[in-house]
Amino acid sequence: MTFIRPNFRHPELSTNAIGQSIKSYEGALSTLCAGCGHDSISAAIIKSCFDLNLQPHKIAKISGIGCSSKTPTYFLGKAHGFNSVHGRMPSVTTGANMANRDLLYIGVSGDGDTASIGMGQFAHVVRRNLNMVYIVMNNGCYGLTKGQDSATADKGSASKKGVPSVFDSIDLCQLALQLGAGMVARSFSGDKHQLIPLIKAAIRHPGFAFIDVVSPCVTFNNTPASTKGYEWVRDHLEATGTIDFIPAKSEITIDYPPGTSRQVELHDGSELVLQKNAEDYDLSSRKAAMNRIEAVREQQHILTGLIYHNESAADTHGLINTVRQPLNELSQQTLCPGSGVLDSLNESLR
Amino acid sequence: MMNNITATNDFVIRFANVNGSGSASANNLFSKAVFRLGVPVAAKNIFPSNIQGLPTWFEVRISEQGYLGRRGGYDFVVAVNGQTMVRDYQELLPGGYFFYDSSKRLPDTFTREDITLIGIPLTDICNAHYTEPRLRQIFKNIIYVGALAYLFEMDFTVFEDSIKSQFAKKAKLIEPNIKALRLGFDYAEEHHKACCGLNIHRRDLNGDQIMMEGNAAAGLGAVFAGATVAGWYPITPSTSVVEAFEKYCKAYRVDEQSGQNKFAILQAEDELAAIGIVIGASWNGARAFTATSGPGVSLMSEFLGLAYFSEIPVMLMDIQRTGPSTGMPTRTQQSDLLAAAYASHGDTKNVLLFPADPTECFAHTVIGFDLAERLQTPVILMSDLDLGMNVHQCDPINWDDDYTYDRGKVLTEEQLEHLGERWGRYLDVDGDGIPYRTIPGTHPEKGAFFTRGSSHDEYAAYTEDGTVYARGMERLLVKWDTAKTLVPKADVSGQSASVGVIYYGTSAWSADEALETLRTTHDIDAMRIKAFPFGVEVREFIEAHDTLFVIEQNRDAQMKTLLVNELSVDPNQFVEVLNIDGMPITASYLVESINRQLADVQSTVPREA
Numbered sequence: 001m002t003f004i005r006p007n008f009r010h011p012e013l014s015t016n017a018i019g020q021s022i023k024s025y026e027g028a029l030s031t032l033c034a035g036c037g038h039d040s041i042s043a044a045i046i047k048s049c050f051d052l053n054l055q056p057h058k059i060a061k062i063s064g065i066g067c068s069s070k071t072p073t074y075f076l077g078k079a080h081g082f083n084s085v086h087g088r089m090p091s092v093t094t095g096a097n098m099a100n101r102d103l104l105y106i107g108v109s110g111d112g113d114t115a116s117i118g119m120g121q122f123a124h125v126v127r128r129n130l131n132m133v134y135i136v137m138n139n140g141c142y143g144l145t146k147g148q149d150s151a152t153a154d155k156g157s158a159s160k161k162g163v164p165s166v167f168d169s170i171d172l173c174q175l176a177l178q179l180g181a182g183m184v185a186r187s188f189s190g191d192k193h194q195l196i197p198l199i200k201a202a203i204r205h206p207g208f209a210f211i212d213v214v215s216p217c218v219t220f221n222n223t224p225a226s227t228k229g230y231e232w233v234r235d236h237l238e239a240t241g242t243i244d245f246i247p248a249k250s251e252i253t254i255d256y257p258p259g260t261s262r263q264v265e266l267h268d269g270s271e272l273v274l275q276k277n278a279e280d281y282d283l284s285s286r287k288a289a290m291n292r293i294e295a296v297r298e299q300q301h302i303l304t305g306l307i308y309h310n311e312s313a314a315d316t317h318g319l320i321n322t323v324r325q326p327l328n329e330l331s332q333q334t335l336c337p338g339s340g341v342l343d344s345l346n347e348s349l350r
Numbered sequence: 351m352m353n354n355i356t357a358t359n360d361f362v363i364r365f366a367n368v369n370g371s372g373s374a375s376a377n378n379l380f381s382k383a384v385f386r387l388g389v390p391v392a393a394k395n396i397f398p399s400n401i402q403g404l405p406t407w408f409e410v411r412i413s414e415q416g417y418l419g420r421r422g423g424y425d426f427v428v429a430v431n432g433q434t435m436v437r438d439y440q441e442l443l444p445g446g447y448f449f450y451d452s453s454k455r456l457p458d459t460f461t462r463e464d465i466t467l468i469g470i471p472l473t474d475i476c477n478a479h480y481t482e483p484r485l486r487q488i489f490k491n492i493i494y495v496g497a498l499a500y501l502f503e504m505d506f507t508v509f510e511d512s513i514k515s516q517f518a519k520k521a522k523l524i525e526p527n528i529k530a531l532r533l534g535f536d537y538a539e540e541h542h543k544a545c546c547g548l549n550i551h552r553r554d555l556n557g558d559q560i561m562m563e564g565n566a567a568a569g570l571g572a573v574f575a576g577a578t579v580a581g582w583y584p585i586t587p588s589t590s591v592v593e594a595f596e597k598y599c600k601a602y603r604v605d606e607q608s609g610q611n612k613f614a615i616l617q618a619e620d621e622l623a624a625i626g627i628v629i630g631a632s633w634n635g636a637r638a639f640t641a642t643s644g645p646g647v648s649l650m651s652e653f654l655g656l657a658y659f660s661e662i663p664v665m666l667m668d669i670q671r672t673g674p675s676t677g678m679p680t681r682t683q684q685s686d687l688l689a690a691a692y693a694s695h696g697d698t699k700n701v702l703l704f705p706a707d708p709t710e711c712f713a714h715t716v717i718g719f720d721l722a723e724r725l726q727t728p729v730i731l732m733s734d735l736d737l738g739m740n741v742h743q744c745d746p747i748n749w750d751d752d753y754t755y756d757r758g759k760v761l762t763e764e765q766l767e768h769l770g771e772r773w774g775r776y777l778d779v780d781g782d783g784i785p786y787r788t789i790p791g792t793h794p795e796k797g798a799f800f801t802r803g804s805s806h807d808e809y810a811a812y813t814e815d816g817t818v819y820a821r822g823m824e825r826l827l828v829k830w831d832t833a834k835t836l837v838p839k840a841d842v843s844g845q846s847a848s849v850g851v852i853y854y855g856t857s858a859w860s861a862d863e864a865l866e867t868l869r870t871t872h873d874i875d876a877m878r879i880k881a882f883p884f885g886v887e888v889r890e891f892i893e894a895h896d897t898l899f900v901i902e903q904n905r906d907a908q909m910k911t912l913l914v915n916e917l918s919v920d921p922n923q924f925v926e927v928l929n930i931d932g933m934p935i936t937a938s939y940l941v942e943s944i945n946r947q948l949a950d951v952q953s954t955v956p957r958e959a
Binding site: 055077083084085098100102103128316328330341350 | 385386558559560561562570573574575576578579581598601602603605608609610611612613614615616618619620622623624625626627628629630631632633634635636638652653656746747748749750751754755788789790791792793794795798799800801802803804812
């Protein structure tokens with residue numbers, strides 16, 4: 001888009017608990033198409049980090065290649081960002097996380113970046129339970145190369161070119177579930193009331209948190225015949241339940257009629273409150289979650305909301321038993337055995 | 351009357367075994383005993399890409415003169431593999447000794463009269479003394495080592511001491527092993543008195559040297575260099591680098607109180623992920639590395655280009671094997687030079703280091719981490735299978751406790767706080783082509799930037815302005831010039847001859863030996879290259895000589911290509927001396943080849959007075 005965002009902000013713009021205004025969480029002006037779903041997701045990330053009082057510079061945003069992977073430029077300008085190579089965001093994030101476990105890692109990818117070229121890396125970062133937020137901005141097409149179908153394009157769905165996809169689509173939530181992700185969610189870029197609490201929960205989740213966000217491509221895949229267009233998605237959403245994120249020690253309460261809601265407590269004391277819908281199921285059951293996705297899909301609907309949640313597994317650092325202190329802070333004195341060990345070491349080699 | 355080969359501390363013995371039969375430890379016991387007798391020894395394991403049942407050879411060169419390269423030919427063969435016995439028999443040098451298991455008699459076709467047969471009924475001895483099949487197999491190997499101890503007049507106590515130290519923690523294995531050695535020794539003494547003209551007598555020539563694999567030394571180097579993150583994918587012959595890193599980390603890097611690790615080793619899903627992990631960790635301020643071989647370098651190429659262009663330190667160890675494609679996975683070669691030097695699409699150049707022995711694998715790994723961080727670029731240690739996987743005699747590992755890591759140009763929180771001018775991630779403020787970088791999380795307001803493999807300006811912003819892009823690419827060449835002054839300098843010997851020899855890496859052992867011979871008849875200078883890009887001394891050496899023999903273990907003379915390409919020197923100056931059979935290059939081949947070509951050169955190109 002070619003317009004200039006004014007730098008002026010209202011002097012009494014409200015600040016969060018660490019004294020930062022929303023401006024501290026914004027990034028450069030987006031160059032994506034006007035109306036792109038991805039920009040809404042960027043806005044939801046900005047709002048989530050603001051609300052959670054995160055220090056922007058303690059976040060690392062890492063992406064692959066594609067329209068989605070451009071977005072880290074458009075949020076959290078005070079955070080380091082890394083636009084790596086196509087499909088390889090997971091390994092770069094893994095390395096970064098190994099070096100410093102204290103930062104928050106937000107990985108942004110697309111459906112091409114994750115479900116095709118990066119499928120292997122996606123599978124293995126889930127398997128390692130890396131402590132990160134993994135957001136797929138899923139528009140069912142390759143936007144930057146002008147609209148080819150991606151592997152998440154539903155069979156029969158047609159993009160602007162009008163040719164229905166002949167192949168079965170890949171459901172990344174099902175895949176993440178099957179590979180053992182601790183938190184699996186799906187949302188819609190057009191539903192910030194659902195997306196923001198999910199992003200907050202993902203940030204607080206102490207392990208791998210996956211959010212597949214259906215995010216229409218207004219230029220190439222927003223046709224009536226596309227199952228990733230605004231119209232279709234709005235008409236076919238089926239949420240697991242209305243969702244609210246309640247920070248730890250918060251005064252906020254939400255009143256749902258008795259018996260219609262339930263709390264999911266997160267490890268830091270914050271809570272997710274879900275308003276149950278008719279088809280309630282056990283969110284900590286992989287089998288139930290898998291069944292529910294399938295059941296909704298059979299009705300040609302898209303299951304959104306928190307689909308699965310289980311905090312029990314250790315993250316990568318826990319699994320490989322690294323020290324609590326970030327590895328990139330360890331000094332030469334700590335790391336280098338020094339000449340003192342060499343007499344016995346050399347002797348053992350004679 | 352045949353002439354038996356007679357030699358003291360100067361011969362080659364080949365062991366022909368079946369892989370997976372436990373022969374490697376017996377053969378190492380033998381070569382270690384030679385070393386412990388104070389006699390220089392070079393052992394090479396020639397093994398198949400297989401776990402069990404295929405032929406494997408172990409070649410030990412005993413050299414009082416200290417020649418540690420492969421000599422070529424063998425004077426004595428321990429032929430205990432039926433599959434290869436015919437070939438082992440035929441290729442034995444005239445006057446040599448054929449040691450075999452005489453439990454079965456030799457086929458009638460074995461009719462050579464120019465060799466000495468030494469039959470020891472290994473199977474019968476085993477069957478008589480051991481009942482368990484596995485023990486019979488293992489001790490059969492130990493029994494032949496015992497017999498060799500007698501035949502070569504080796505001090506038996508050295509073997510006893512080796513067994514005692516090897517099984518210090520499994521004391522009950524000491525006696526049975528010594529018994530097996532004794533069985534072989536006694537049988538040979540009884541039946542083969544004074545039949546072998548080859549001896550290994552005690553000397554004191556090894557000083558404080560050690561025996562180590564290059565890969566173990568590189569892994570240890572990474573520990574000493576402060577590497578904390580390793581991402582890797584198993585591939586022969588590099589796997590033992592990371593295994594050694596893990597072993598030494600467990601020895602030196604586990605927090606005593608918590609039992610937690612001050613290192614993170616991740617076996618990745620492939621080589622792409624392995625180097626992705628390294629890049630992510632280096633970007634985030636940790637020292638990180640990976641080890642691989644040729645196929646892995648091919649897969650890592652895209653990421654290497656990212657690291658080159660976005661200027662992220664990478665330490666990569668390429669333990670080269672025979673290519674192209676899968677090639678011969680368990681044979682050595684120096685054939686990844688071009689793939690590594692110019693890895694990735696677009697204009698790229700990567701720093702290479704060429705270690706020639708395990709001590710240098712250690713030292714170059716330490717230097718490599720410094721260079722990678724100082725230059726903010728990939729550095730590739732060009733080892734190979736011969737160096738990496740064989741146990742080599744070399745100088746001990748040394749460490750200067752006053753040395754501090756060079757972490758390069760990284761801005762601290764305080765430096766960012768007091769930054770006078772606008773900081774640019776890719777701004778060359780010092781004129782050396784190396785900009786300043788920041789680590790994520792350092793400062794709340796300053797120093798954040800967006801790392802990208804797409805074209806960027808001095809402030810890390812995306813640009814499609816060709817002038818800005820070109821300026822960045824030109825600056826990378828300024829950095830390349832800086833690299834030339836920082837990498838290890840070539841070793842140059844002699845300065846007056848018109849003929850020079852150029853070599854690098856594992857060709858050094860044989861090249862040094864060949865030079866001794868060649869210099870008895872010719873005036874020849876020599877240069878061992880240790881790094882790419884080439885320092886000024888490399889150009890000076892080339893310009894000072896009319897004819898340059900380039901010794902390489904690849905088909906296409908890849909080092910020559912690099913020299914011609916980077917220095918714009920006349921390709922006609924160079925004479926290629928190449929070996930590509932997957933076996934380490936030999937001194938005898940070098941002497942023969944260079945002598946022959948030297949005659950050609952001198953007859954066709956008259957020297958000016």
